[in-house]
Amino acid sequence: MEKHKATETRSDAVEREIDSNLKKAFDTLASEPIPDRFANLLDQLKAKGADPTKSSGSSAGDTNE
Incomplete structure (x- = not known):
């Protein structure tokens, strides 16, 4: 059981290190x-009246049923 606990601790440390590096x-x-x-x-979209920060709510794969 100690080996499993050590593995979890090592795994947690690895995950924290990965998280830290990704954040940096x-x-x-x-x-x-x-x-x-x-x-x-973005300027062109604004000029056309489109809001580039909002989605139209549909994508190419969506179907209206």
Whole structure:
């Protein structure tokens, strides 16, 4: 039973390390500015009256039944 407990503890430590590293990577990425081409696309959507932050509620695979 001790071996199982040690494995769980090691597994928990590995998961915490992975979580920490992912958070660091994505925090760095999230703080970077939006590329100009995406900013331009967002501006075009706004000009057309579309709200790029909201979904239309349907996707290509949806069916209206």
